[in-house]
Amino acid sequence: MKDTRVTEMEEVAIRFSGDSGDGMQLTGTLFSDASALFGNDISTFPDYPSEIRAPQGTVGGVSGFQVQFGRKQINTPGDFAHVLIAMNPAALKANAKFMNPGGTIIYDVDSFNEKNLAKANFTTDDPFAECHLDDFVKIPVPMTELTRESLKEFGLDNKSILRSKNMFALGLVCWMFNRPLDYIDEYIRTKFGKKPGVAESNIKVLHDGFNYGMNLQHMTPNFIVHPAEIEKGIYRNISGNVATAWGFLAASEKSGRPLFLGSYPITPATEILSTLSERKDLGVKTFQAEDEIAGIASAIGASFAGNLAITTTSGPGLALKSEAIGLAVMAEVPLVIVNVQRGGPSTGLPTKTEQSDLLQALYGRNGESPAVVIAASTPSDCFNYAFIASKIALERMVPVILLTDGFLGNGSEPWRIPSMSELPEIKPRFAQNPETFKAYARDPETLAREWAIPGTPGFEHRIGGLEKNIAGNVSHDPDNHQINSETREAKVQRVVDMVPDLExxxxxxxxxxxxxxxxxxxxxxxxxxxxxxxxxxxxxxxxxxxxxxxxxxxxxxxxxxxxxxxxxxxxxxxxxxxxxxxxxxxxxxxxxxxxxxxxxxxxxxxxxxxxx
Amino acid sequence: MAELLQYTVKDFKSENEVRWCPGCGDYAIMNAVQRTMAGMGIPREKFAVISGIGCSSRFPYYMSTYGFHTIHGRATAVASGVKLANPELNVWVITGDGDGMAIGGNHFIHLIRRNIDLNVILFNNRIYGLTKGQYSPTSERGKKTKTSPFGTIEDPFVPGQLVIGARGTFFARSIDGNLKLSQSVFESAASHKGTSMVEVLQNCVIFNDGAHDMLTDPLYRADRQLILEHGKPMIFGANNDKGIAFDNRGKLKVVTIGENGVTADDILVHDETEQDPTLHMALINMQLPEFPVALGVIRKVEAPVYDAEMVAQIKQVQQTAKVKCVDDLLKSGNTWEVK
Structure with a gap:
């Protein structure tokens, strides 16, 4: 047996797993960022329960975060993890099925006691055998005791000590994969800027975890994953939801239209609302409405009034917005509806990913109600598709449904930051001539009507949800309804000239x-x-x-x-x-x-x- | 000094033929709105009229302003977006007792709670007219309609109570037939910063004719209506000798000046600007036959206005912001360079 076990790998997937209160999402995110900074390509996948704090130590309360990184292009967080960090028996049980055969399991041996084994419903004292993990490399680390020892000078209470365990695990994993700690140190110092004691205790535990790996290298494996060869440029790590929000900001700046978001909190879409709420500096107006319907209704009002109007939601929310989407179709106002899809039907699986709202997006409305439907395919390209959805809506006077999902929204990857000058122009179809203006007169090529913004003299007009004539006034004429129904569909189909060829x-x-x-x-x-x-x-x-x-x-x-x-x-x-x-x-x-x-x-x- | 722009009612009428039933109370209400707008000195392109669904919600089509006939119950939510997106606009919402109190009840109370600067006119005919005569959330208990052939077994909403309950800053009540009163409360609503809620008791000649007859009968109306004016005593009656006063338990009562030692000094004086809503609520609650029905501006108080606060917050953040454009944002925070 060698003293050190060094393995060179093309790519590695690591799963951090513990109680929802154990800070696994933060641990995983920090490790991912450190890996991206190191130059690896990465892809992440948070996997957490919908309960905020399920009973401690139970399988239902396990929160996981998987990251895959490598020296070549990484497109997924990895089917199975090579390394599992299990903070308690429940974490082991919940994640056994996500392990690569022969993988490495690092666990807090202090928490593998009788009480916690029982909470996780193990029936014997050998959880590894019960989970069929006999052939795996198992590394017991007394994380609780070592953290306690590490912090004994700080005079912290037991709860605070236990809360720092994740930093010990993070330090240890950083040693195993040769990740420098300076980025994480800096993050902790910034985050706890006002509480230097907390910052220093976390950094102490982090470094002790790292040193533990180095000192006991006869038993902890050491992996080398070289940096990836990727396109030159300035990079940042970005999640799909943040990328979506930022894509709208870019579209607003390009089009010169102020950005309005009418929304209602719903998992896993809420982060788009909170991200845009932070952007008062860019003049964004966010409106947290009383329900999903008011979210889209206010956005339709903002669109009528001349803003780039957005509403964001997930499956059940899209169902509630159906009637109002029909209004946007009928009135022909520019609007982007984002659906961060999750498991359904009904409340379904709020924190899990699925693609089962496609038909709802296409057809889930009364009447012949065509809307443009597009879908983003990676966390970072949510930026592009949010931008393009806005461009289509503004230039073609049509509602656009942008589908992402929980996997994209919560997942993250490195993203080469574009410059605004690289992005295409957006030219809203403003009304030109008050003499000839009619609310539903159309461009012969695109069939888009003109956008006359309230407040502009000479273009006063009425629109609404009733079938209308070219002036926007109510019409029950049979031929008119036939023509309008076909025209609204054709207008959506003609967006095809903005669509790149399928590659x-x-x-x-x-x-x-x-x-x-x-x-x-x-x-x-x-x-x-x-x-x-x-x-x-x-x-x-x-x-x-x-x-x-x-x-x-x-x-x-x-x-x-x-x-x-x-x-x-x-x-x-x-x-x-x-x-x-x-x-x-x-x-x-x-x-x-x-x-x-x-x-x-x-x-x-x-x-x-x-x-x- | 800026020249005051002069407009007439004609400037606010659209070319569309008005299609309410002959004798419908909506005509008079629209007339009062057009007169109000003409008198505001604001050009018509600065007005947006937003409605929901119901007979009254056809209103925008008959106006020459910008207009949006939306979907059932959502006019208040759509109008909120219009005002927030463009606070320069003068936004009016047309809704009814079905649209605003039933399907749109949630939006109604939240609009009032936020105090967005909108003028809302609630046409209350206590019936569903457009769907041909079903009871509404303001129909009285026991009301017999097509969907309550044996009488309703539920109590109605009193719109003003919801306004007070949602911490409303403006509430007024008028009657369709009283054009002068309607115009004066609309003018007051227009001048109010925040959500102005005006309930207009409106007669549906087809499905609920005479719903407000007890109140409007010319023979008795002087005794049955209390038209409130700010700073004036609450006096009413054919002989102007009746008034509203507190009884010895602090509740309202009707008194007659000259009887039982009551003098003009005992009559309460209306203060629409009183922050404490207790007396305003008591006035809203007055009903026939014990009391006259209170009309006019009942409550008009100052409070922070949502749309103004939103603009102010953005300005404040921008003053010290490091991020000035999207390029700044993209480059902010943790980034690294691949060379």
Whole structure:
């Protein structure tokens, strides 16, 4: 046996796991940021319960945070973790199924006592055997005792000492992966700027954890993961929800329209509201309404009054907003509706991810009620799609539904910061001539009407939810309703000229085309890449534009023998494609576990298809 | 000095044919609104009229201002967005007892709580007219309608009570037939900073004709209406000899000057600016036959106004902000360079 066990790896996935009160989200975030600063590409996935504080020590209260980092492109947080940090028996139990065979488990041996084993419903005193983890590398670390020892000079109470345990774990993991501590030190000093005692105690424990790993290196494994080769530029780590919020800020600045957000708190979309609430410096108006309906209704009012108007929500909230989206469709006002999808139906799985609101976004309204539907595919490209959604809404006078999901919204990745000068222009369709203005006169190319902002003389007009004539006045004329219904649909379809062609990853023709949309991109591209490395004739087409579909969709599809559509629902996009592009056969791979795909399960479904 | 702009009622009428039923109380209310707007010296493009769903909510189509006929119950929420997005606009909301008190009840109370600077006119005909005669949240207990053939078994809302309960800063009541009174309370509402809530008792000639007859009958109305004026004693009656006073338990009572030793000095003087809502609530609660019904501006008090506070907060933050544009924001915080 060697004194030190050094393993060089291309990529590593680590899962931090403990009680919801153990600070695992912060621990994971700090480690991720330190890895990004070190130069690795990263992808993160917080996995936490919807209860704020479920009973301590129980499996229901376990909060996890997985990060994958590596020297090459990282598109997913990793199917399975190579290293698990388990702060108690419940964390072990909850995460056993997410472990890579032969992985390493570092656990706080002090908390693996009879009481905690019972709380986690273990029936024997060997939790590892019970979880079938016999072949794993298990490293017991007396974290509680060592933290207590580390802090004995500080005169802290027991509760404060226990709260610092996560820093010990973080220090130890930083040693294992050669992460420098200076970034984390700085973070702690800034965060606890007004409480220098707290800052110093946390830093002490962090460094003691690091030193523990170094001193006992005969028993803790040491990994080397070299920095990735990535595009030059200034980077930051960004989550999907923050990226979404910032994309709207960029669109507001580009279009010259003030930004208004009418919203109501709902998991996992709330962070967009809170992020924009912080931006009074950029003149953003955020309105936390009394309910979801008032959230969108106020946004529609703001849109009528000339702002770039946004409303943000998640599944159940989108259901509540349905009638008002219909009003935006009928009145033809620019509006962006963000749905950070979560597990449904009803309250469903609020903190878990899913893609099951696609049909709701497309069709979930009374009447023929077409809206543009687009979807972001990675945490950082939420910025681009929020920007593009705003551009489409403002230039085409149409509501746009932007779909993200809990995985994108909470997940994060490094993002090369763009400069505002790189972004395209946004030119709202302001009304030009009061002599000829009619509320529903249209551009012959785009079918978009003009936007006359209240307060501007000469353009006074009325709009509303009733069917109307060209002037905006009520009309029950049968022919008029037929024409208007077709026109509203055609207007959405003509957005296609703003939609880039569908790109194919891999060869442009072949045996299997893997098709995905939205938040599954990271897993889809990883599966396609690995399949191709194995010599399989597989390509990927991943959709960001759902309605309208890209112009070249049929052309792309027609070059493959088989098409398989993967999505986190029971087949909604596949069904939509059968309706819109009926000439092809669509195989399906679907998952409804509140979790992202694993790369492996996508690959398995392709193997199966290739054998058929 | 800026020249005061001169407008007439005609400037606020749209080209659309008005389609309320002949004899509907809505005509008179719209007339009073147009007269009020014409007298404000503000050009029509600065007005936005927002409505929900119901007979009265067709209102914006008949106005020459900017207008938005929205969806059922949500006019107050849409109008909140209009005002916050563009605080320069003079925003009016048209709603009814179904639209504002039933489906839109939540938005109604939260608008009042926030005190956004909107003028709301609540047309109260105590019935659903557009859906042809079902009882509404302001229909009296026992009311027989198509959906309550044996009479309702529920008590109505009194809109003014909700306004006080939601910490309202302005409440007035008028009657459709009294154009002069309506115009004066609309003018007062327009001058108020914050949410002005005006309940107009309105007659539906088709489905609830005579709902307010007890109050409006010319023979008795002087004895049944108390038209409040700020700073004036609460005197009413055909002979101007009746008034409102406190009884020995601090409750309101009707007294007659010259009887039982009552003099003009015993009559309460109306103070619409009193912050304590106790007396305003008591006035709102007065009902026939024991009391006259209080009309006019009942409450008009100053309080922070949401839209103004929002603008002020943004200005304040911007004064010391380091982030001046999106590029600043993108580069702020933790970043690193890949070379």
């Amino acid at each position: 194919v990853y891999g060869d442009e023709e072949g045996d299997v085309l893997l098709v995905g949309w939205g938040g599954t991109y990271g897993h889809m591209i990883s599966a396609a890449r690995e399949l191709r490395q194995e010599g399989r004739n597989v390509s990927l087409a991943h959709f960001n534009y759902i309605k309208p579909l890209p112009k070249n969709t049929v052309e792309v599809f027609s070059k493959f023998k088989k098409i398989i559509v993967g999505e986190l629902n029971l087949g909604q996009f596949a069904g939509y494609l059968r309706n819109m592009v009926p000439q092809f056969t669509y195989y399906q791979v679907n998952k409804m576990k509140g979790l992202p795909f694993t790369v492996n399960e996508l690959k398995q479904s392709v193997y199966k298809l290739l054998e058929e």
